[in-house]
Amino acid sequence: MLLKPDYLYLLAGFILMAVALMSARDNSNPRRYASGLFWALYGLIFLVGHLLAPALVGVLVIVMALIAGLGGVRAGSYKGLADDVRAAKARVLGNKLFLPALAIPLITVFCAVLLKDVKIGGMALFDAKNVTLLSLGIACLLALPLCLKLTGDRAPQSLRESRRLLEAMGWAVLLPQMLATLGLVFTEAGVGKAVADITQSYLAVDNRFIAAAAYVLGMALFTMIMGNAFAAFPVITAGIGLPILVGQHHGDAAVMAAIGMFSGYCGTLMTPMAANFNIVPAALLELPDKNSVIKVQWQTALPLLAVNVGLLYLFMFR
Template sequence: MTALLKLDQLFLLTGAALLIVAWLTCRDHSNPRRWSSGLLWALWAVIYLVGDNLPPVVCGLIVLMLAALGGLGGVSFGKHPAREPAERQASAARLGNKLFLPILAITTLALVGTLTLKDVHVGGLLLVEPKNVTLISVGLGALVGLVGALWMTRERPMQALREARRLLETMGPAVLLPQLLATLGLLFTDAGVGKAVAHLTTSYIPVDNALFAVAAYALGMALFTMVMGNAFAAFPVMTAGIGIPILLGMHHGNPAVMAAIGMFCGYCGTLMTPMAANFNIIPAALLELKDKNAVIRAQWPTALMLLGVNIVLLKVLMF
């Protein structure tokens, strides 16, 4: 059934915003690499705007160009006008804790929308695509949060795009990693990496023992996430290699529990790897920490404890 709100509409908004960021970057003469930086954001925008209509080879070339621009230092930081400290302090004092309301709007609407919008009809049409209700709810929450933030701060929409450009340039090409690594996980699955993992697991680990099988899945999720930098990339590989054939097929485990806690095991790996640049390296850069691995050093003990707890929870709750 046709829906009024589709994920493609959010993609179009994202692509349009990235195009404006690219235009602002190209106009910034203080940026020593303004043309190559603008090109990277423009190419990323193309994927959101017309990616579904492009031949696969063209999309592949765009990804290679993005990697080349980022890897060869084609992206740099421009000049971003900043308010005076006294002005910023006055604004913060005026708004106070109300600054958190736009963020809470995003999370609240994402949760409420996921639980309630799936079966809502308007004039005989579904309000949102059922298969993408969560992502659409997050997008709607972000739009509501944006409107609320602009109203509270009395800023114009263009200021939001300027801030988007500042944050994107601060994070640099690493901001593309989650999207690219998630795609890489699907490529690994199609290439048969999951089958190779299954072969190694059954050959060297006594998977007829449920505890050993659970531990292999949980540790594999964490380790593969550390290599890939993204739990979404590790999940299809480890689930195809161990989760489905062994935990579900051999031991008849609960798939919902396996998926939920399995992803959590992957997140434990995320806390311990520099490959998860957007979680661990970018925050260190934004905070101007001298040690770029300071975030990882602070997180790894917690990550190991959580991983141990997750193994126990998988064993207790899945069977």
């Protein structure tokens, strides 16, 4: 194939290295060298992680965790536009400001649907397993010149804004990757089997409704603990979904997977562990209460969980 996800990883690595350099050169940041090292290590994993021994990558991640845990990741100062200039530009551009944001999903869908089977010189344009990811990457790259054209800014400003957003999120930007990896570790460690043993010992899973409720609530609760539905899915599915819902009650695995992930997302709405969804937005919006997003979302999440139990029970065993 001509386009591989490796190219996106390289791009991400170069951006992180640029952020690391800008952080290290920022004299206003009292932890500029520690912050620069954190982003440089992160960029290094993207750039050459596939060439390094897994143990070494693990060491780099531990070093990053120590830097973050000791308060070494701090936000610096930025050469942004003055507030009055930004407001004036916003008034002039109006709703045109939304064009780049709208272009990203449109271009992503166009590439993923219409270009997925395209071949050039007998070679596939996209890696078949990563069509959506690559399409999203292409969409973001094409949206960048549109942004620059609309705003009249130069390309270096996009890097400065990338740094601003990354430093606003701080170490929490690592959580999705780390928690997804944790899910694989838990699966390999046999946590799924332990969940199955506990469920079968203490719950009447011979009853289909109780089994469905255990799976839905288990997905939500484990997602709240791990902060990531993708990390919870292999554990709860191995512990409850496959052996009980599919193996014992002969349910539809596709329905189970779809509603199970939806249930996990309900857990995502109610946990600070899902920092990129709940804590980072509060930080970016400078909300006084870092848990304010969660306090609003749980009112939607709990009714949805109840609905998911009913949907799983009704449609999985048809």
